[in-house]
Amino acid sequence: MIVHDNEPGLMKGNEALAESALRAGLQAYFGYPITPQSEILEYLTAEGAQRGCVVLQAESELAAINMVYGASGAGARVMTSSSSPGISLMQEGLSYMASAQLPCLVVNVNRGGPGLGTIQPAQGDYFQATKGGGHGDYHLIVLAPSTVQEMADFVFDAFQLAEKYRNPAMILADGALGQMMEKVILPKQGSLPNLPRPWATTGKPSDRERNIITSLFIQPEKMEQVNLVLQEKYARLQEEVRFEALQTEGAEILLVAYGLSARICQKALELARAKGIKVGLLRPITLYPFPSAALSDLAENVGAILTVEMNAGQMVEDVRLAVNGRRPVLFLGRMGGMIPSPEDVLNELEVMTDRLVPQEERS
Amino acid sequence: MEHVATSVDGMELVYERPSTLTDTPMHYCPGCAHGVVHRVLMEVIQEMGIQDRTVGVAPVGCSVFAYNYMNIDMQEAAHGRASAVATGIKRILPDRFVFSYQGDGDLAAIGTGETIHTANRGENILVVFINNAIYGMTGGQMAPTTLLGMVTSTTPYGRESAVMGFPLKITDLVAQLPGAYYVTRQSVHTPTAARKLKKAIRNSLEYQKQNRGTCFIEVVSNCPSGWKMTPRESNEWMEKNMFPFYPPGDLKIPRG
Known part of the structure; x- marks a missing residue:
């Protein structure tokens, strides 16, 4: 401590x-x-x-x-x-x-x-x-x-x-x-x-x-x-794995993001919750070791996962390994020094919400 | 000298392995200079009584296994980075004696930047530079110090300046730097030469104790295997061909 x-x-x-x-x-x-x-x-x-x-x-x-x-x-x-x-x-x-x-x-x-x-x-x-x-x-x-x-x-x-x-x-x-x-x-x-x-x-x-x-x-x-x-x-x-789980209880969509992207997602989460979209956020704090077990558990209870990164999709590979095909894992990223906005993330969450498989129909 | 004449089976003991060398057969080729330089260096450390205050650095090259033979704390370094590693050690342990032990490829090709900047900062370390004009460990390729016309496995028709540039007299470069305190070129092909080298190492470590700056000792050496000669031939070849271009002697000595 x-x-x-x-x-x-x-x-x-x-x-x-x-x-x-x-x-x-x-x-x-x-x-x-x-x-x-x-x-x-x-x-x-x-x-x-x-x-x-x-x-x-x-x-x-x-x-x-x-x-x-x-x-x-x-x-x-x-x-x-x-x-x-x-x-x-x-x-x-x-x-x-x-x-x-x-x-x-x-x-x-x-x-x-x-x-x-x-x-x-x-x-x-x-x-x-x-x-x-x-x-x-x-x-x-x-x-x-x-x-x-x-x-x-x-x-x-x-x-x-x-x-x-x-x-x-x-x-x-x-x-x-x-x-x-x-x-x-x-x-x-x-x-x-x-x-x-x-x-x-x-x-x-x-x-x-x-x-x-x-x-x-x-x-x-x-x-x-x-x-x-x-x-x-x-x-x-x-x-030694460390992560932060934010409003994951009862979430329909799980955001996964680290560092600056996680802060952007935190704002997007607030915007989405205000619109009634049930979103949670998993923020890996240790990227190695990666919080695979926590993510695997959380994946059980959500309809889909959105990984947000400031790259072409790198951590999303570890997210997909942890989820192992049980849920759709989508990716939103900007590259080359561009930063995604909370609104970009919100838009993606809204599109995903429309396509969510109802809970009772999930395997 | 810690050597005390003792009697073994009725005979007087006049020569023995210093306690600063381990009892390990060396992997060096017959006739190679490394074994002699190792011994001379470790003799000085024993005679100064500084085994417990000395840390050595050996990077990639034939002498990367120096820690198998030198009975002191040592760090193996990445290719070319010995003087940077030695800098890190010395800055943390300024009262210890720190040396790097590097070959020509390591010190004068891949590690040129570190060599120059370490000496330019005047790091209080000793750099021992074995110049045998060839990459021994990887099988006899051209080194930065390979002489013009010299045949190696990567200059099969002899080193041509138009294609491969010129042999690098890095010791002369180092001697120009204000941080370099004592710069000398030695050899170990005769007992007299080995004794001179020993004196140069002793001087360097005494200067290090006084925080004078970088001490740099080039040892012009043979490489019987790489040169494809017998040990005797290689020493003769070295005297005839290496010494005119890399003449033994002091390049920079302390004033006064």
Whole structure:
């Protein structure tokens, strides 16, 4: 549980996240400028040194993630942040960190793509974030904030999970959450305990074997064993699944959306309820692990599901896997930095309502 | 020196494995310089008594398994990223001795950016750079330091500057940077050369203790397997062909 300060303030999402990271006992940050997340680097270069945090602007995202690797291996609570193209450059390093079982926090303030794309908010990096992103069989722990408050809070959750499971964690935000100002009550300084890290390379004393941080296991038998350890970890991780269910009781249509899309859906839900359409909302908070079981249960009692994303349809694949063909799963999305409006979602809900199979006729 | 002359079966013990090397047969090819450089480096760490305060970084290349032999805490790094990983370690543990141990492909091709910027920041680390002008681990392909005319598996007719550019004297580049404190080029093909390298490593770690900046040691090396020569031939070839282009000696020494 996070202990908060008493006084609310007004902050940008990126700055709230950066301040929260310092309060979480961040020991090192390595980053490279890219819009729309540069405020994190700027905030930390201004504040970090005087609060005991190593802050270094790296020569590239490649260098940044590998500095994170080194610092994490040396036992530090460490993070980096970037936006979509920069996160792509970090994928090799994240694969190495997952294999070497090094905890860290990576913040992706998602912008529109593919390619250099646009600096406007998007959710096009869902696949990359949740399915591994780099080479090999691994996952990041992925948290999706939908408010500036959660930008701050999830820093604590992400570090706690990353360190408990010795796995990189990602906060998957977007350009709007990074840039907008909202009321936020910051977590208290120093309220996140540090786990012992006996595996860290801090210099080998005479009374222990040498510590080695590596992702190289040249014998296939050993490499398979490492993979089995990772898979067992991901199985345990399912206990950490987090989601928010809003007005799902008695709902005829279930909206599924995360992050900024979930806020748009929340407004659409209010508009639809005012028109007598029974709509509920499932907001996955952990995108990995994905709340498949909760979604499967909710699907039993609704007529149809509408997934709303700021991409061409990525999370909808996980929604369809969880629903497994029992209900129609529709998709509404905008791409390339465009944001769907609550009215867009409402229109789709109205069309769906007209086509709903009556409850007594459902299998 | 921790070596204490002891008597074994009536004979005086004058030479032994330092405690900073593990009792593991090395995978390096016969005649390869890596084994000697490993030993010299670990001898210095034993003699300085800093085994408990040293962290090494070995990236992709023949020496990626250095942690099997060096009895210290180590991190394996992605190809080209050793100096970035070492930066991360050193920034968190500024009172530890941190070194990276990199080959020519790693340091001077895929990792050129990290190499230059690490030295330009003057990170207080030691970079040991093994230059044998070839990619050993992947089977003898052209390296950034491959000499003109040199035959490798990807320059089967010899390296041509018009197509493959020129051998990169990255150590000369590093020496230009204000953050680089001590830059030297050494070898290990004779006992005298190995002793000089040892002195250079010792100096580098003493400078690191004083937070002087980046110390950079190139070791011009052979690769008998990659060059398709016997160990003796490869050392002769190295002296005849490598040394004129990569002359051993100091490139930058501290003033005063």
